[in-house]
Amino acid sequence: MDKKFAIGIDIGGTKVAVGLVTPEGQVADTVKVPSDVSDAESLFACVVEAVETILKNNHLSIKQIIGIGVGLPGKVNVTNGIAVFQNNIPWEQFPLVERFRAVFGDLPIKIDNDVKVAAYAEYRLLQLPADAMFGYITVSTGIAATNIINNHILRGSGFAGEIGFMPVRSFGRTSSLEFSCAGPAIARYGQQLYVDESINAEKVFDNWRNGDHSATVIVENTINGLADAIQNMVCLLDPQVIVLGGSVAIQNPDFVESILTVLKTRLHKEQAHILNNIVISKIEGNNGVIGSAFLVL
Structure with a gap:
């Protein structure tokens, strides 16, 4: 059959x-x-x-x-x-x-x-060489990561990739990456700074593009946190490619470019190859x- x-x-x-x-x-x-x-x-x-x-x-x-x-x-x-x-x-x-x-x-x-x-969908469709380390980070309601090599998903003891728990600096304090930089965090900071419960992440990004100071503070905080996370992955595993997925990344390519700009100032010259290979997911949903x-x- x-x-x-x-x-x-x-x-x-x-x-x-x-x-x-x-x-x-x-x-x-x-x-x-x-x-x-x-x-x-x-x-x-x-x-x-x-x-x-x-x-x-x-x-x-x-x-x-x-x-x-x-x-x-x-x-x-x-x-x-x-x-x-x-x-x-x-x-x-x-x-x-x-x-x-x-x-x-x-x-x-x-x-x-x-x-x-x-x-795994991104990895298979890219058809990378078997020995190439692949990285994936999703930034949406939550934040998490996956690494794959030789068609094998790295799992550790079963909880690998939960980078949402990674500590980052956020507004002068240390908190988790997800609490500081995921979509709900962007909205929450917006509601606090604008004193407006109707503010969402999309509105914060729109205001950022228009040069609004409060939105710029929020988005730059998010950029720095995610740059930390990507740099940590690069230092630990040196991927050949990193794909960024999730609504926050996919809907805001200019935001992703700003993350790359920050990364460029932080990475060692031997790590700089990744700057041309951090891409936004093109699989539509x-x-x-x-x-x-x-x-x-």
């Missing part, structure tokens, strides 16, 4: 995205539904229904599928296929692979952390689906 597609599933706290993905990383079709996070079983039923919908829409049976890959937030036991703990979805020690097999049968099924599968599918392709 000719099997053309794997199924990639990107599970988040607000939506579930399911896609049919070719071995080349092309997305043939997607289904997106709101996440039912009322309880563990409701969310599982929601995901199963989305998979069944995309199969039905494309006149496919599960026997025509290469495998199923899943990306989800939080801590994941990749070896045993268990969703260990997630802040924004109601799964704790949830045997996801086992439950999927009970519904869909004995086909390849793998799960991983959502940031890691997004990074499907890196979670593609990377999940790549787990079984």
